[in-house]
Amino acid sequence: MKGFLLMLVSFAAIFILLNAGYYKEWFSAKPVQYWSDFLKEKDDTLDQAGILRQRYGVVYTICMRVKDVMIQKKIAHPVILFEPNSFYRDSLHIYPNIHAPEPAVFYYYTGLQGVWTNSPDVGKANFLLMMSKKGIKLQEIKDPRQLKLVLAFYKKYPPSL
Amino acid sequence: MPFLVYLLLLIVYLVSGLGILQLFGLRLKPAYTITLSLLLGIALASFLPFLLQLFYIPLTAFSVFGVLVLGAIMLSIPTVMHIRREGFGGLRASLVPGRVQVQPYEVPFWVIIGFLIFVSVWRCYYLPPTSRDALSGPEAIAEYAFREHTLINSFFKVDLWSTNNQFKSPFLICLQLVYKLAGFPFGQVWLSPIFICIIVFLYNALREKVHPIIVGILLLLFIMTPETYAYTFMILYDYSNMVYMFLGLYFLFAYFSGGDKKNFYFSSLIIGIATYIRSETLALALLFLPPMILAQRRAKLPWKEMAIPDVLFFLPALIGYFLPNGVYIGHYLPVHYDVGALVNANLGDVSPLFKRYGDIVNRLLVSDFAVKLWGYIFFVTAALFVAEAVFVRRFTREALNWLYAIAILYLGLGFLGWLLPMVDLNDTTKRGMFKMLPLCLLYLANNTLLVRLSQNISRWELAPSSPKAAGKPAAAATRTVLTRSGKTVAASGPSGKTAPAGGKPSPAAPGSRRKRKK
Incomplete structure (x- = not known):
């Protein structure tokens, strides 16, 4: 009792x-x-890549798209320049739903080198990743002059997480 | 196959940990022996690959698992000697519980705790690591160590301007590496044994003090702290640091109570592990020197006998600090970390220190935000603390130890936040507060009012239903006595039965196994 x-x-x-x-x-x-x-x-048939896509969301998917493009184009040493997140926040107003990954996380996802606009290695950037409400665009940076123009455009937007 | 390796790893941990316990000569109850062995084995598994790296030995499956097995074999020597001395019976008694006395009313608590554990374990296994602090540092390093067989890998060639997570302890990196090598692509599954072991350990530790129903409630309060629960399946350093720091203090306070040097040195090792996980633990550990000296003076130890053990006590913590920070970061990594540059440049101004103390209380302890972080465990602790102060007007020595630890943690975390401005309130200090939770739990288990309540429940439970049948009034079966040290103890227990909890003075070594009569 x-x-x-x-x-x-x-x-x-x-x-x-x-x-x-x-x-x-x-x-x-x-x-x-x-x-x-x-x-x-428990009944999912998702493979590892599928689980990663589901868990990490749209930014991961974008990163992997970039990787696929680089493989397709057979680029030997791609260095991807990211637009500053303050640009997405203050100008495009798509942050934080859409945001550029920090280079360390981008490398973890893809094994590719990414740079911010203020990175020491920004001079090596040969592609610019542009994201907007309409979609993503990967623009090739062909020469230092073009890179200089790109950096000048984003100058007023400091890189941030 | 990965699950087979997982089980084998658990056995390796158990053997290694058991060996370490034997080295310290600790004889504990099976629940403590098993949980501590696993926790020690996991700590060892996080350290040995790091040692391989320090000797530039490639981190392959062969070398990593080889060193773990070799470590287990070497550490099993004390266990083998123990078996030769006392036979298998002694070892069996260390690992196999005697008659487990589970009361039916404990089962509902175990069902809900089991549910929370299951959900956590599944998420650990199924989902990849998500926290930014892991992805931008330790997890990424572990992933590339898996591919490149070294912790000093291509990750360090990336622009790391936005992060300092590459400088975090190898603890998490090595464990992630071990489990990736074992066939778990997301790693993480090492966290579940840590979670389960601390829950089982806490259950048994609380069970020695209070009634199982109160244990169930306290344990649920602990597991259901929303923020901490999330870290049982989200790999970072703070949950593990909380576990090892708590265990270090548990055995330190056991030394305070009983004066057994084994507990003292074992505590030293565990605090060393906690420091290896999070370096600032060293600063917190140093703050336990005053009560250590006080306990030793109380035991009338001469200064000479105190000085050397006290210095030795901090040796593992110093190794746990300098090996990853001074040696590895300073001399192995291609990028360097100037901790000196992070120190507050304006130490003359102490107003931010008091502001930090205020912020910890206002934001992390008593706000709506605090409720979302910790649930109501701090409110319950505070209420019972005030009640004890008002109604009992004294605290037992055990309760004072845990209260001191809570106060030290509060003061230490605030001080670190002031000394190193990068230790921000909402992330680093918040996660540092994890360490306060088990301290609160152990304080509550030593709260005189809860102990008395436990005794009353136990007395009522054990008293014969019909006073006549027992030949004496049920109420007279036991009598609670408040001793000079402030403990409440049962003056006499009902004959032939052992009270489930409370009512007896704390043993010198908590959980120590009594010798069985042959």
Whole structure:
């Protein structure tokens, strides 16, 4: 009988805890949602690349598109110049949904070198990645003069995360 | 195949960790022995590949798994000697629990805790690492170490202007590498054993102090801290650092209580591991020197006998600090990190220090934001602290130890934020606060009011249902006595039964296994 009463106390304590204030919101938004995700994910046929695409979202997909293009074009040493995120935020107003990855993360995703407009290696950039609401564009930078013009255009937008 | 390697790795950890426990001569309950062995083995697995790198040995599957197995074999020597001395029975007693006494009312707690653990383990396994701090540093280094067989790899040729995560401890990098080599492309699955081990350890540690129902509630409060829970499946340093720092303090306080040097030196090793994971732990560890000296003076140790052990105590932490920071970052990496340049240039102005202390309280402890980070665990702790201060007006020595640790952490984190402005409030300090959670839990387990409540529940539970049947009134079965040290202890227990929790003075070595009669 006492064991039964203590069992009731256990259930009551758990019920109260799971429904107390913010715990209720958190529990349904996180662990319960994660459980639903599990039920879907356990039957998923996604491969590793698919899981990465799903998890990292649009920016990862864009990065991998860049990699595919570089492979198709057989570019030996591609160096991708990213537009500053402050440009996306202040001018195009698409940040943070669309944003340029930092070079370290871009390298992790693709194995390709990326640079900011203020990077020490910016002089090596041979492609410019441009993103907008309309889509993405990879523009080849053919000579230092063109690169200089590109950098001058983005001068008032400092690189940021 | 990866799962087979995963299981084999767990066995390697268990063997290595068990060997380390034997080296320290620690005899603990099976639950403690197994969890600590695994945690020590994981720490070792994060350190040995790093050592290989320091000797420029290529990090291939052969070398990495080879060194782990070799380490396990070498560390199993003390275990083998133990077996030769005491036979397999001694080892079995260390690893196999005797009669497990699980009360039915504990099961609902384990079901919900099991659910939370399962969900976390699945996310660890299925999803890739996502935090920016991991992707722009340790995870990327581990990925290229996997491909290029060295931690000093092509990642360092990338523009790293926007990040300093390449300078983080090799702890995470090496564990990621081990599991990528084992066939888990996202790594991460090493975090789940750490999570499960600390939960099991905490459950047993709390169970020694309070009633299982209170243990269940406290443990749920701990697991359900939203921010910390997220870090059980999101690899970074802070959750692991919390685990090892807590264990270090647990054994340090065990030394304070019982004076057993084994606990002292074991604590030193664990705090060394915590420092290897996060270097600022060294500063926090140094702040435990005063209570250490106080405990030793209380035990009437002469100064000479105190000085050398106290210096030795910090040796593992110093190694854990200088090997990754001084040696590896300073002399191996192609890019360098000038920590001196990060120090606050205006140390004469202490107003930011007090502002930081205020911000920690206002933003990280009592705000709406704080509730979203930690749930209500700090509020519960504060309420019971005030209640104990008002109604009991004294704290047990164990409770004071944990309260001191909480205060030191608060003061230390604030000080670090002032000394190094890059230690920002919303990220670094916030994650540093993880360490406060198990401290709160252990304080609560030593809170006199909760201990008394536990005793009352246990007494009621164990008393015969019918007073007549027992031959005496149920209420007279036990009597609670407040000792001079502020402990509440049961003066006498119901005959033939052991109270599930509370009611007995803390053992000198927590969880220490009593010798069984043959």
